[in-house]
Amino acid sequence: MTSIDLAPLPTMPDCRALRQDVRDFLAHALADRALPARARSWSAADPAFSRALGGKGWIGMTWPSAYGGGDASALERYVLVEELLAAGAPVAAHWFGDRQSGAMLLRYASEAVKAALLPRMAAGDLYFCIGMSEPGAGSDLAAIRTRATPVDGGWRVNGAKIWTSGAHLAHLMIALVRTGDGTDTRHDGLSQLIVDLKAPGVTVRPIVDQMGDSHFCEVFLDDVFVPADMLLGTPGDGWRQVNAELALERSGPERYLSSYPLIEAVIAALDDTADEALVAQVGHWAAQLWTLRQMSLSVAGKLAAGDDPMLEASLVKEVGARFEQEVPRALQAVWDGTGLADADGALHEALHFLLGASACFSLRGGTREVLRGIIARGLGLR
Numbered sequence: 394m395t396s397i398d399l400a401p402l403p404t405m406p407d408c409r410a411l412r413q414d415v416r417d418f419l420a421h422a423l424a425d426r427a428l429p430a431r432a433r434s435w436s437a438a439d440p441a442f443s444r445a446l447g448g449k450g451w452i453g454m455t456w457p458s459a460y461g462g463g464d465a466s467a468l469e470r471y472v473l474v475e476e477l478l479a480a481g482a483p484v485a486a487h488w489f490g491d492r493q494s495g496a497m498l499l500r501y502a503s504e505a506v507k508a509a510l511l512p513r514m515a516a517g518d519l520y521f522c523i524g525m526s527e528p529g530a531g532s533d534l535a536a537i538r539t540r541a542t543p544v545d546g547g548w549r550v551n552g553a554k555i556w557t558s559g560a561h562l563a564h565l566m567i568a569l570v571r572t573g574d575g576t577d578t579r580h581d582g583l584s585q586l587i588v589d590l591k592a593p594g595v596t597v598r599p600i601v602d603q604m605g606d607s608h609f610c611e612v613f614l615d616d617v618f619v620p621a622d623m624l625l626g627t628p629g630d631g632w633r634q635v636n637a638e639l640a641l642e643r644s645g646p647e648r649y650l651s652s653y654p655l656i657e658a659v660i661a662a663l664d665d666t667a668d669e670a671l672v673a674q675v676g677h678w679a680a681q682l683w684t685l686r687q688m689s690l691s692v693a694g695k696l697a698a699g700d701d702p703m704l705e706a707s708l709v710k711e712v713g714a715r716f717e718q719e720v721p722r723a724l725q726a727v728w729d730g731t732g733l734a735d736a737d738g739a740l741h742e743a744l745h746f747l748l749g750a751s752a753c754f755s756l757r758g759g760t761r762e763v764l765r766g767i768i769a770r771g772l773g774l775r
């Protein structure tokens with residue numbers, strides 16, 4: 394049986410000054426942000442907040458300074474992201490660009506495209522979304538049907554994407570499309586294109602989720618022209634590229650901190666008379682958080698070293714999503730007996746939101762069953 398290689402942990406640089414800087418910035422920037430809004434975590438967007446963060450050099454901070462980045466290490470970015478998520482900061486506008494699209498551009502885009510896009514992304518002015526899923530092709534991503542046909546100077550794209558987070562705010566989408574001649578196998582003949590969401594033929598329609606929020610969309614592509622230099626990497630190599638991209642989105646702190654603002658609010662409300670079961674629950678959360686952080690950091694170290702830890706990243710996402718979902722459920726189970734101070738009802742409102750919203754934590758970024766399949770295969774069990 395294959396083992397899961399989560400050790401050794403990377404050496405953390407001394408990030409205390411950075412951590413304090415971020416905390417000071419957030420204490421001011423989020424002073425008026427109430428708990429129910431913070432509970433929306435990384436699905437909430439605020440372009441003004443993103444621009445302020447960009448002004449601090451905290452978007453694309455690992456990118457080379459030649460492209461507007463900060464030449465920082467992946468672990469420094471990890472500290473920044475921990476603080477943003479712990480505070481429930483509205484990061485969604487720049488989130489996908491910072492987490493993965495920027496890295497994809499650095500790996501695969503032409504010099505001219507990198508120079509044109511990355512500095513604007515780092516400034517918090519230009520947002521990306523991820524166009525992988527399609528109606529009928531979610532977990533089975535190789536079933537995508539959106540097709541790009543070569544034309545003079547580029548590609549003509551037809552098809553539809555779905556569940557595209559932030560497409561209503563984004564300027565550009567990295568879309569996985571078919572560019573083969575139709576005789577390819579499922580995994581061949583796929584490519585990644587940067588699609589301008591303001592181009593003629595693009596329609597973006599927000600989807601309202603069960604909590605009444607609209608953070609993801611349908612994107613229809615009807616004869617959309619994409620210039621040749623907006624192809625990322627090598628035509629036909631999209632399957633390999635997209636799988637490496639998925640490892641970037643499955644193992645970060647966002648995979649276990651989505652319910653964290655609720656934990657912090659519970660801790661703030663505890664006093665000497667606190668219910669014993671609740672105190673024990675908080676201890677249980679703290680132990681799980683610590684373990685998840687060690688696992689996630691280990692994957693961050695592997696990613697920074699240029700490895701492709703798909704198995705380990707899937708494990709972090711699966712265990713982390715289970716934790717994020719358990720937090721509101723566990724609080725609900727003890728809520729009536731706790732007598733927690735909640736004069737303005739904010740704690741109750743945040744709990745109500747997370748009980749509903751957390752259903753999607755084990756869907757987004759790859760469903761629970763699919764991740765368990767990857768883990769089982771990685772362990773040689775199937």
Ligand SMILES: Cc1cc2nc3c(=O)[nH]c(=O)nc-3n(C[C@H](O)[C@H](O)[C@H](O)COP(=O)(O)OP(=O)(O)OC[C@H]3O[C@@H](n4cnc5c(N)ncnc54)[C@H](O)[C@@H]3O)c2cc1C
Pocket residue numbers: 522523524525526527529530531532533555556557558559609753756757758759760761762763766
């Ligand atoms: C909040 C949210 C944000 C998202 N953002 C984006 C985004 O920005 N960009 C993007 O491209 N996509 C995004 N997605 C899509 C998400 O990654 C897909 O929903 C996911 O891949 C599932 O696809 P599907 O909805 O078509 O479900 P299906 O693939 O149809 O799955 C339905 C059910 O069948 C199960 N299933 C499917 N295949 C198997 C199998 N082989 N073995 C066992 N069980 C299986 C699944 O686990 C699931 O329970 C987002 C989804 C959510 C919920």
